[in-house]
Amino acid sequence: MWNHEYTGETTAAPEAVWAVLKDIDDWARWDTSMEAVSLLGAFEVGGKVSMTPTGQEPIVSVITDIQDGVRYADETEFEGVVLRFSHTLSPRGDGGTRVVHRLEISGPQADRVGPELGPAITEDFPQAMAALLARAVDLAAGTGTDGATGGTTGGGAR
Structure with a gap:
């Protein structure tokens, strides 16, 4: 198995971040990948x-978990691996939100494919997180200020 997590924080309330995540048809407006x-x-x-990742063919994922306002997860199976993506939201004491974006690669080919495929997929997690959180701040406050910070909290093969 291979996994990676990226964590970001924002001044936006969990409801605002959830509203952006839940609006799947709008993801391509903020996720530049x-x-x-x-x-x-x-x-x-x-x-x-x-x-449809930029420059690639469309893929279809299945939603595997929805906990309203707390967690969204989906998975995609192909070529002997299962890619499990999740976003988990936690409220901060100041009314903001901490978001953990996780990718887990499992399956019979995970040990072979994960170390190459995983970093290629997760390299844009910082940009995608910043864009997600900026969109949430804009939604909540109607301003252009992004109010978001992020940092890696793990990664690589485990």
């Missing part, structure tokens, strides 16, 4: 999401 993202059906466990 995506050409297009669309929800295929309902926003519920078992629902599907079509994602």
Whole structure:
């Protein structure tokens, strides 16, 4: 197995961050690694999401966990690996939010594929996190200030 986490914090309340995450059809506006993202059906466990990474073919992920206002997770299976992505929100004492974005690569080919594929996928986590949090601040406050900070809290093969 291979996994990586990236943590960011924002002054925006968890509800504002959740509103951005939940609006899957809008992800490509703030996640610059995506050409297009669309929800295929309902926003519920078992629902599907079509994602077109920049310069690549579309992939379809399955929503595996939704805890309203707290956690969103999906997974994609291909070529002997399962990619599990999650965003977990925690309220801060000052009304802001801490967000952990995690990728876990498992499956029969994970030990072979993970160390190469994982860093390629997660290299944009800092930019994507900053954009997510900036969008949440904009949504909550209607300002251009991003109010977001981020930092790596782990990574690599484990």
